[in-house]
Amino acid sequence: MDKWKKSGAAAMAALLLAMPVAQAQTFAQGADASSPAAAQSASKATVTKNAQAKAEAMTKTLMEAYGVTGAQYAIRDGGKVVLSGGATLDDAGSKQNISASRMFGIGSVSKMYVTAAAMMLVDDGKVDIDRPLTDYVPEFKMADERYKQITVRMLMNHSSGLYGSHYKNTILMNDNDTQNYDSLLSNLSVQRLKSDPGEYSVYANDGFQLLELLVERVSGMSYSAFIKQRISDPLNLTGTKTPMDEFDRTQLEPIRLPGIPNALPPENANILGTGGVYATAEELTRFSDVLTGEAPQLLSGKSVEAMLQPEYRNGVWVKDTKNAFGYGLGWDSVDLEPFGDYGIRAATKGGDTIMYHSALVSLPDSDVSIAFLTSGGSSVFNTTAASSILLEYLAENGEIPKVLPEPTFAKPVKQALPAELEKYAGLYGTVGETRQIAFKNGELAMPALMSDMIPAQAYVYTGNGAFTSEDGRTELSFDEQTNGHTYIRISSQIELPGIGSTRMAFYEAQKLEANKVDPAAKAAWQKRDGKSYYAVDEKINSLFYIAPSILTKKIALDPSGGYANGTRITDADHAVNAAEIPVMNGRDTFDLDFSRQGGVEYLKADGRTYVSEDAIGPIYAGASSVVTIPAAGSVRWFDVPASAAGKTLTAEFPQGAGFAVYDKDGMPVALSAATGAKTAVLPEGGTVLFGGKAGDVLKVTLTHK
Missing domain, CATH: 2.60.120.380 (Jelly Rolls)
Structure with missing residues (x-):
């Protein structure tokens, strides 16, 4: 399990004013004892012995093998916390109990706060999510006329067509500089879209920064003030903050790196709507009550159900039904597996900054939720662990008969490769790279996928258009989609030793057409092939310096010389994004734009400026x-x-x-x-x-x- 430890260590939000005071105070104190949810909770045994043991075992595994230095979890059932715990390391590396009031950065789980905030404005009659964003933020413009078609809904369900993310100077140590947010509209004004708005959903952080901006424009208050007045105060959340708030930073869970004895300075994710909220596990489950309809004073049932609809099905999507991905409004998945195997509807949102990682899993039909927060690790690990713990809890309380065993897999049996599949050989691209697909003796070789969670291995043809990995856990096939693109489809039961497994289905790469480049332009790019370019405009206190590969772009041409780092070369100094890939692998796309100043070559990409290694x-x-x-x-x-x-x-x-x-x-x-x-x-x-x-x-x- 060393690879998990390595990857975890390296890695990589006026209704209250309108409420009667007595009503607000009652709600802040918890669920009404006469409410259906409270009555349901009182009738449950809420046994937690087995779930507690499972949670402790998960925490131990994550801290010993997955690079986690602090973990905190909580289960809320019927409005009450029924399980809470965790552990942390001190400066000497010794494991200690963790306080329930210790705050963690929750990364992209923050998207649920900004989505809820926007939906509160819908409830107020001030926002219509099917109206264009420009109705609410008229300053929003792009170098692509299609931007006028982007609706508020498309920001929430990741279908806006935005390139993805502007990360420059966003995650800083002990620094709440807002320059990235302040320059968002300027950065987007010179950018194009990668797809028609609404064509498909693929993760896009910038959409939630735009939602943050919408909340501020419509409400007339800062985003942090809105969260405080409309969410934290009525829920009596004292440990839910943003980097812009004044609070005791010693309440934050320390962030640590291997080999460094003391904690690092506090991490500020200054992209609030995208990933900037801090919270505790218990408070995150309290907020989950808002998201699942248990707080109609704050968010209407109509808005809750709208957020839980399978928005991802409205556009191009991978064919598999069992998947960790399946976007709603804000949610990563509104039909999370393996809960569907038990007839249970589950919604989830995960989040990652550089050092903090989080997972929220909610069961909207039974008023149960779990939050699992860590310093170090990965949201994928947290979501898998949280799901395993929650299933144990449901079995312990008789909500499900038992926890089903993990699936097993047999070694694949090779079959003859049909000649018609040979048409799928050729050049494929994804964000940042191109890859040549070739079949040899009914097999094809694939590198490691999903950040090494799926190991590099050979895939053999096993019939019905599918290739199966050596370990039998992953199936690869080719999909010809309605948008005219051919994709490599991956469907895998990913094993995380000691934690459980997760089902992921996604498009790995897109088949690329031949791109003929002018000889002079081709020669210019060939001179750059293999050269590295280094970011020069990232603040020295950025946490991205922990993983400098993020701040380096090494130019890599495909053998034909028509593509560079997955972008399509257009002339000697420019290449444009070629990836139009739904789900996850088409996220955070970029163009490559070169210029020269004083004899030095510079690269502009993803909002950053890079200088050539020659300088x-x-x-x-x-x-x-x-x-x-x-x-x-x-x-x-x-x-x-x-x-x-x-x-x-x-x-x-x-x-x-x-x-x-x-x-x-x-x-x-x-x-x-x-x-x-x-x-x-x-x-x-x-x-x-x-x-x-x-x-x-x-x-x-x-x-x-």
Whole structure:
């Protein structure tokens, strides 16, 4: 299970004013004892012994094998918390009990808050979700006339056609800078759409930033104030905040990295509607009551049911019915498996920042929910763990007869490959890469998928147009969809040892047409092939520096020279997104736009500016030097030559500035903003970057050990 530990460590929101005071106070204190939900709860045994043991075992596994350093969970049934617990590591690495009041970043579960906020405005008669966004945010414009067709609903169900996400300077350490949100409309104004609005649903973070903007425009108050007045105050939530709120940051669960003894500075996800809410597990389940119709004073039953409808079925979608994905309004899935196997409707939302990960699973027809929050790990792990715990709880209380055993799989039996399937060989693309698909002796080889959760292996033809993986858990086939594209379809029962399994069905890649490029343009791109470009406008206190590959783009051409990193080359300096892939793998698309200044080549992509490796020089190997941050960027990158390798770098810098050091494999050696360190030993073949405000001067000395 080492691969899970590695991936977890690296990784990668005026009705109250209108309510009578007595009514608001009664609701804040909990469910009315005479309500149907309360009566149902009183009639339940709410036995939790087995569920508690399951939750403790899951927490232990996640902390020992999946890179988790803190976990907190809670089950709410009939308006009451019936199970609550977790664990955390102290600075010495020892496991401790965790307080129920400890707050976690909940990442994209925050999307449920902004969706609920928008639906509250629907209940107020101020918003119609089937009207264009421009009716409410007239400043919203794009370099694509189709933007006028984007409705509020399309933002909520991920079908707007937006490229996906602008992440620059969003997740910062102890810094609530709003520049990303402030520049959202400007960034979108120069961007095109990747599909017709409403054509299909694929995850798009920017849509929920736009929802946040809509809430502010329509309500006339800041988003954080809206959440406080319309959600937190009436529910008596004292641990539900945003980075813009004033509160005791020591209440946040510490974020930690392996090998670093002390906690990092607090993580601020400054994209509030997309992923910026902090909460506790118990309070998240309290908010779940709003989402499942148990708080009609806050959100009407009509709006609740609208959010729970299978919106994903309205457009192009993968054929499988059993899936962890199935968008509603805000929800990742409104028919989460394996609950359907028990005849239970379940909805879920997961969330990930850089360091925090979360899962909410709600059973809207029985008023039961579970929240599982972690520092470190992955929302996929949390959702799987939460589902396993909740099923144990339901079995323990007689809601289901028993928990069904995990499915088993046999080694596939190869069959002869029909000649007509040969037409599916060729070039395929997904976001960031292209891949050549070829059949050999009835088999095809595939790399690891879903962040290594599906291992690299061979797939053999097993009949009915399908190929099956060596372990029997994954089926691959080719779908010719109604939008004219051919996709590689993956359907897999993914095993997470010690936690359970999850069913995922998605389109992995899209078949690409030949793209003939002018010889001169082709030559220009061939010169870039294999070169890396480094982001120069990410603040030095960004948590993205923990995984610098996110801030590096290495140009990779397909053999024909018509595509680069999954984008279609249009001329010597430009390539446009080619991926039109529903579900998940078509998310966060980008164009590539090159320019030159002062003999240096720059790349613009995903809202960031990158500089060519050709402009990255060696760090001065002498005893002392100064590095000045230019007005054009936040950071400067340097290579570590053999003459500087092994020397100790010491840096003096003004407040807000700092440095980072990486080894030749891109793993962090030192992150001054994270640890407060001012020294680091330079690794041969590594890289160093210095960052700060424009004009900042950093004094650097190199000494032998």
